[in-house]
Each structure stands twice: as structure tokens, then as C-alpha cells.
Amino acid sequence: MMHFCVTCLLGIYAALTCLTAHTQEVENAIIAIDAMTTAQQIEITITLDNDRGNDNENKQTIRHFSTESPARIVLDLPHSAIDVRSPNNANTFSSRAQGSILQSYAIAHAEDRTRLVFNLSRTAPYTVITGTRTILIRIDPSQNDTASIVTAATSNEHIAPQEAASLSLNFQQADIRAVLHTFAEFTGINIVASDSVTGTVTLRLQNVPWPLALDVILQARGLAMRRQDSVIWIAPRVEVLAKEKSEREEQEQTAAVEALHTEVFQLNYQKADIFRKLFGVGKSGDVDVHPHMLSRRGSTLVDARTNQLFVTDTPAVLDKVRDLLSKIDVPARQVLIEARIVEADDSFSRNLGARLGLSSSFASTAAAGSSNHPGIDLPAASLNAFAAGSVGLSLFSAGANRLLNLELSALESDGKGQIISSPRVITADQQAALIEQGEEIPFQQSTTSGATSVAFKKANLKLEVTPQITPDGNVILSVDISKDSRGISTPGGLAINTKHVKTQVQVEDGGTVIIGGIYTKTESDTTTKVPLLGDLPLLGRLFTNTAKVEAKTELLIFLTPSIVAIDDLPH
Structure with missing residues (x-):
């Protein structure tokens, strides 16, 4: 039987810890992860530092599940940690096996639970065998996995991120797309990567806020991001700039044909004359065709007698003017x-x-x-x-x-x-x-x-x-x-x-x-x-x-x- 050490393209220690949280006691720690291929199977061995015990009351419950898109096998070990002091821990893998569907793996520790994620090139059936100090995962790539695919919701609750959470990351020649997938998995943020995002990244970060960690990853590969609500879109910086330019041109084209509306703003506390310079209106009160804040087709008229401001422009610009006036036209504080x-x-x-x-x-x-x-x-x-x-x-x-x-x-x-x-x-x-x-x-x-x-x-x-x-x-x-x-x-x-x-x-x-x-x-x-x-x-x-x-x-x-x-x- 031929044995090959499987190359772990991605070795990650991502400890999600709140900045204000205290260290929790754990019952066990992962000290080594090894993988080998046989003629028909892939065997992954996880070694622990203490005996898990044979007593049913002392045995820890291991939860595991698989996902189809992306193809992954996930293990959750409660009351465990990662022994980063061990010289033979999961971050020391350097060998490679050819022809294996096991592409990479990731390790993360959150609160008192350790999660292991094994990324596959395609789905395959697997079995989990537990021992006193070892956990064995056998993957059969010769068959297509159909019945064993379950959703992540069947495992214990998702590790919810916190806005002020910090991470410790260790990437070694990791594929950037796999890094982003893993980052999204353990932070809970939604990431959409462009098809042009390629390459590998190597870095080591200790206890940094997750937004800073994401910025470092993007800068290392010349990438940029745009955030819209709860979704982050990541692409090369040139592509992001081109998309923003395209959106501006599209907005200008839309504004060039969009219907104009006129709205009258009654000023209560400010004098209408102060908006002459802001909106590019002459002293005579005539309409100016090149105002500073409005679109090219927009125009304004100031009536000093009634202290009113007449603005003609697209609805989007009128919303901006309305928001500006709500902040400026307020009563002055008095002494x-x-x-x-x-x-x-x-x-x-x-x-x-x-x-x-x-x-x-x-x-x-x-x-x-x-x-x-x-x-x-x-x-x-x-x-x-x-x-x-x-x-x-x-x-x-x-x-x-x-x-x-x-x-x-x-x-x-x-x-x-x-x-x-x-x-x-x-x-x-x-x-x-x-x-x-x-x-x-x-x-x-x-x-x-x-x-x-x-x-x-x-x-x-x-x-x-x-x-x-x-x-x-x-x-x-x-x-x-x-x-x-x-x-x-x-x-x-x-x-x-x-x-x-x-x-x-x-x-x-x-x-x-x-x-x-x-x-x-x-x-x-x-x-x-x-x-x-x-x-x-x-x-x-x-x-x-x-x-x-x-x-x-x-x-x-x-x-x-x-x-x-x-x-x-x-x-």
C-alpha cells in the first residue's frame, strides 16, 4: 500500500476572540494533523494531547457535516483548543500529494470550540472514527457523495462574529480565494470575489481586528473592496476603479435624460443669501446654469424677500439638497x-x-x-x-x-x-x-x-x-x-x-x-x-x-x- 503525505495548501490558525473576553479552560488540544492517501481512500488523522476517555459520560461529542458548494467536510470539537506550542502542529505541513481531492484545510478556535474545515475539489462520502487520542476521517473519492451531504444548520449554532473581534491568522502559500472563503466562514461576513481574483498569499497576523486583517490580505494581492450593506465585493483595484467609473458614467447618462422636478425650500433660521455661493447663484438672483452642488441640468433661484430657495433638479439631487438644509437650517445656540x-x-x-x-x-x-x-x-x-x-x-x-x-x-x-x-x-x-x-x-x-x-x-x-x-x-x-x-x-x-x-x-x-x-x-x-x-x-x-x-x-x-x-x- 502506497502512502503519500497530503499537501496542505492552506494552514490557518484563526482564533476569533473578542477583545474583552477572558480565556476559557479547555479539556483537550489538537497537537497534530496528518493525512495520507491509499489506493482508494484518503485518511486524515487528528491527534489530541490527552485521552478522551472511554466512559460515555466523559466522551466529548464530535459534530461533523459536509457541504456541497463549496465541497467541504467540517468537524466541531467542543471544549478543545489548538496547541500552538507544539513543534508538530498543523502549521508545519510542507509535503504534497498529487491527484488528491483534498486541496486544503483550515483550523479555527472560537470560545471553547475548535472547528476544522477540509476543502475538497468535489464532494465524496466519508466516515469518522474516534479513538482515545485520535480522530480518523476516511474519504472515499471513488464514489460520488449523495446521501451524506447535509447543511451546516444541522451542526451546532454558527459562530457569530462580533464587530470588535480580533483574529490570529497564519497563511502559508494559501490560495487567495480559499483564504477569502475561510475568512468569510469564520467572521460571518458575506464576501463575493471576482473571477479575476487569483494567486496565493503568505502572512502571519496576531490579534488584529478583522477589518484590518482583511485590508492586509487585500493589499498583499493588490485587491480592493466595495461594501454595500452586509456584502463585500472584492476584485483587483483596477477592476474596482473601472466599475466605479462605469457606474458614474451610467449615472450621468441617466441624469441626462431623467425628468427634472422643482422643489421649494422655506428657510427658517438661515438667510437664503448664504446659499448663493453654494449653489452658484448670482447676486441678482438669476438662475445659474453651472451651480456647484447640482447636476449639469439643475438650477436654483433664491428669493431673499420670502427667504425661500427654489431648486430644480433630479430627485436624487433634491434629496441631497434636502439633507443639507436639514443640517444647516437649525436654530443657533444662544448665550x-x-x-x-x-x-x-x-x-x-x-x-x-x-x-x-x-x-x-x-x-x-x-x-x-x-x-x-x-x-x-x-x-x-x-x-x-x-x-x-x-x-x-x-x-x-x-x-x-x-x-x-x-x-x-x-x-x-x-x-x-x-x-x-x-x-x-x-x-x-x-x-x-x-x-x-x-x-x-x-x-x-x-x-x-x-x-x-x-x-x-x-x-x-x-x-x-x-x-x-x-x-x-x-x-x-x-x-x-x-x-x-x-x-x-x-x-x-x-x-x-x-x-x-x-x-x-x-x-x-x-x-x-x-x-x-x-x-x-x-x-x-x-x-x-x-x-x-x-x-x-x-x-x-x-x-x-x-x-x-x-x-x-x-x-x-x-x-x-x-x-x-x-x-x-x-x-
């Missing part, structure tokens, strides 16, 4: 900005910082923009450490607002300052809000004819804030503050004293930013005297006291942005 403008003596900021326990450094505030303390970002000394006319900036979380309100109320009660203004304004995201308060000072100026006329100069406190809502729910404030006051009169006209601050800062929703450092210094002479005695000539000086009083006040601006929820807006 409520509460400003409190306070004039206080120069010790207020220092005392405020001490009472709120500020301890962070200014440098860390600028970098991080947040802190775990109720009041954050500036030490007490720093709030008062800026020279006159410079800027002091401090951030407070939303939880510290109640304490700030109490401090401002105490400020007015103690007579150490006053709240000049408390404006509140709502503005849309990334739209500027302007708050202005002051006076217009008249002055005379000469005209070109030599006459005089009255002109006005503004001496205002102007606050311009532009909010930007970040994805994490904070607010970036771009702040521009100017404080103008009346100056001295000069021969050239009235002078205006100006102070200007421009900055950008990030604040949490409901938090407060304080901008200070704008100081005003006033000097005055005060005289106190004893009634009657202070009015006596000469002797009155003995009962009179004259002193110079200097008062230094600081202008503090408290800004509190609050994001307005869409549900809070009136409908």
Missing part, C-alpha cells in the same frame, strides 16, 4: 451675558481674593483655564498687584457666583463702592453683543469757512463681547472694553482720556470672569472748622483744619455667560 460694572476702592479686589481663598497662580490660570476651587485662578495678592491702568483678570466657577453676589451687596452696604450698571443681553453663538454707556460732550470747532460749529465727542464705557460655545459646554469670550472720560480743554479741542482692554478668555457655563485694573485717582482739598469760632478773623485759623484727600478707585467688570437651552426659548 445670555450678564455684565456688572462696579466702581470700588482699591482695597476691594484684594479683600475679595482673600475672602474667596484664591491660591492659584496667574500663569497656571492662563494655561489651564479652570480649577477645582470654588473661586479660581488668581491669588489674592495678584488681584491687586497690577499697576494703575494695567489689566487684572480672574476666573470664578459657577459655584462661586453666590459668594460674588454677596460680596457686591456688602460693597454697596459698606459704602466702599457702587454698581454703576448691570446690563444683560442675549446673543447668538459667535455673534457680537455691544453694551455702551456714557455721554456725548459738545465742543466748538472751526469750519473751513472760518465759522464755528458745535461737534460732539463720545466719552463712554463700551463693552463688546463675542461668545463662542465649545463642544465641551464652556464659553470662549472675546472681550473688547474701552473706558473714555472727559479730559482737559486744549486750543485744538477737547481731550478725551481713554483706557482700552482687549482679551480672550474661556469660562465655564455659568462661571464669571472679572476684568479689572482700570484705576481712577482723584485729589480734593477738604476744610473742617468749628462753627462760629472758625469764622473769626485771624483767630479763625486756630479752629480750622485743611487737608488734601486722595481717592483711588478701580473699575471692575464682571461677565457671566450662561448658555441658553433650546427648550428654554419661546416657540
Whole structure:
């Protein structure tokens, strides 16, 4: 009897394991697979590392079945694994037998079950004989298999793949079509391979996600894929590109003869003018024959008066326009900005910082923009450490607002300052809000004819804030503050004293930013005297006291942005 070692063209160890699954205990492991041909039969011997036992209760149930298209014999061994440490395991086959219908085999382990798949060139009847440490499969290629063909559904349930599953693959000169068939078998995905997919592939992958493993296989053979729903079509890259080009040309030909429809889109939140450039419409509102988004036959018309958009095109393009407008024409998020403008003596900021326990450094505030303390970002000394006319900036979380309100109320009660203004304004995201308060000072100026006329100069406190809502729910404030006051009169006209601050800062929703450092210094002479005695000539000086009083006040601006929820807006 002649014996030949059968060439196993495909040796695969494909362990489908979820990334979050834990290792399960197994009772046995496959350490070797051998095959030989006789005059009329093919014998496949599977060797296990432990005795399976003769006791019926301890025997493992081996499930096996065959399929007709493609021709395969499948064995499922429960509570088993693949001993990849063995030097004689299934991945070491290198011999070849001619004339055998056994073309290749594949091994896969999923959870606590090992599946062996033997690929045949045609169907043939077979028998399975189990021993204590071996499993023998005898295939009779001299007869056509008719009665033994069953469907895979008669075995235990299909190994369901998971989207995040990982694989370990070992391909050795494997036919690419057999690899794709095996890949589809053990991942559960539907693969359709083009007739031009040929060749072999050799690679080894350990614990990689199955989409990445498929990409590696395709790149190794210069292939590409297209996915439609749950089916993946695989072909050479040139063929895929040619098919895509053919489909585009077919779509263009269909669009060239397809009936056109006109649809009117009523815009609610966006202005129709912003779509002029997108759809290639001129400023006059005339129809443009070369729009950017539409087909060659499509056209658009913008009516700014009714804020409507008229689009004429194929139904497919109209669907795209409708989808685009549903994403763009949405209400803008809005921010409520509460400003409190306070004039206080120069010790207020220092005392405020001490009472709120500020301890962070200014440098860390600028970098991080947040802190775990109720009041954050500036030490007490720093709030008062800026020279006159410079800027002091401090951030407070939303939880510290109640304490700030109490401090401002105490400020007015103690007579150490006053709240000049408390404006509140709502503005849309990334739209500027302007708050202005002051006076217009008249002055005379000469005209070109030599006459005089009255002109006005503004001496205002102007606050311009532009909010930007970040994805994490904070607010970036771009702040521009100017404080103008009346100056001295000069021969050239009235002078205006100006102070200007421009900055950008990030604040949490409901938090407060304080901008200070704008100081005003006033000097005055005060005289106190004893009634009657202070009015006596000469002797009155003995009962009179004259002193110079200097008062230094600081202008503090408290800004509190609050994001307005869409549900809070009136409908």
C-alpha cells in the first residue's frame, strides 16, 4: 500500500476572540494533523494531547457535516483548543500529494470550540472514527457523495462574529480565494470575489481586528473592496476603479435624460443669501446654469424677500439638497451675558481674593483655564498687584457666583463702592453683543469757512463681547472694553482720556470672569472748622483744619455667560 503525505495548501490558525473576553479552560488540544492517501481512500488523522476517555459520560461529542458548494467536510470539537506550542502542529505541513481531492484545510478556535474545515475539489462520502487520542476521517473519492451531504444548520449554532473581534491568522502559500472563503466562514461576513481574483498569499497576523486583517490580505494581492450593506465585493483595484467609473458614467447618462422636478425650500433660521455661493447663484438672483452642488441640468433661484430657495433638479439631487438644509437650517445656540460694572476702592479686589481663598497662580490660570476651587485662578495678592491702568483678570466657577453676589451687596452696604450698571443681553453663538454707556460732550470747532460749529465727542464705557460655545459646554469670550472720560480743554479741542482692554478668555457655563485694573485717582482739598469760632478773623485759623484727600478707585467688570437651552426659548 502506497502512502503519500497530503499537501496542505492552506494552514490557518484563526482564533476569533473578542477583545474583552477572558480565556476559557479547555479539556483537550489538537497537537497534530496528518493525512495520507491509499489506493482508494484518503485518511486524515487528528491527534489530541490527552485521552478522551472511554466512559460515555466523559466522551466529548464530535459534530461533523459536509457541504456541497463549496465541497467541504467540517468537524466541531467542543471544549478543545489548538496547541500552538507544539513543534508538530498543523502549521508545519510542507509535503504534497498529487491527484488528491483534498486541496486544503483550515483550523479555527472560537470560545471553547475548535472547528476544522477540509476543502475538497468535489464532494465524496466519508466516515469518522474516534479513538482515545485520535480522530480518523476516511474519504472515499471513488464514489460520488449523495446521501451524506447535509447543511451546516444541522451542526451546532454558527459562530457569530462580533464587530470588535480580533483574529490570529497564519497563511502559508494559501490560495487567495480559499483564504477569502475561510475568512468569510469564520467572521460571518458575506464576501463575493471576482473571477479575476487569483494567486496565493503568505502572512502571519496576531490579534488584529478583522477589518484590518482583511485590508492586509487585500493589499498583499493588490485587491480592493466595495461594501454595500452586509456584502463585500472584492476584485483587483483596477477592476474596482473601472466599475466605479462605469457606474458614474451610467449615472450621468441617466441624469441626462431623467425628468427634472422643482422643489421649494422655506428657510427658517438661515438667510437664503448664504446659499448663493453654494449653489452658484448670482447676486441678482438669476438662475445659474453651472451651480456647484447640482447636476449639469439643475438650477436654483433664491428669493431673499420670502427667504425661500427654489431648486430644480433630479430627485436624487433634491434629496441631497434636502439633507443639507436639514443640517444647516437649525436654530443657533444662544448665550445670555450678564455684565456688572462696579466702581470700588482699591482695597476691594484684594479683600475679595482673600475672602474667596484664591491660591492659584496667574500663569497656571492662563494655561489651564479652570480649577477645582470654588473661586479660581488668581491669588489674592495678584488681584491687586497690577499697576494703575494695567489689566487684572480672574476666573470664578459657577459655584462661586453666590459668594460674588454677596460680596457686591456688602460693597454697596459698606459704602466702599457702587454698581454703576448691570446690563444683560442675549446673543447668538459667535455673534457680537455691544453694551455702551456714557455721554456725548459738545465742543466748538472751526469750519473751513472760518465759522464755528458745535461737534460732539463720545466719552463712554463700551463693552463688546463675542461668545463662542465649545463642544465641551464652556464659553470662549472675546472681550473688547474701552473706558473714555472727559479730559482737559486744549486750543485744538477737547481731550478725551481713554483706557482700552482687549482679551480672550474661556469660562465655564455659568462661571464669571472679572476684568479689572482700570484705576481712577482723584485729589480734593477738604476744610473742617468749628462753627462760629472758625469764622473769626485771624483767630479763625486756630479752629480750622485743611487737608488734601486722595481717592483711588478701580473699575471692575464682571461677565457671566450662561448658555441658553433650546427648550428654554419661546416657540
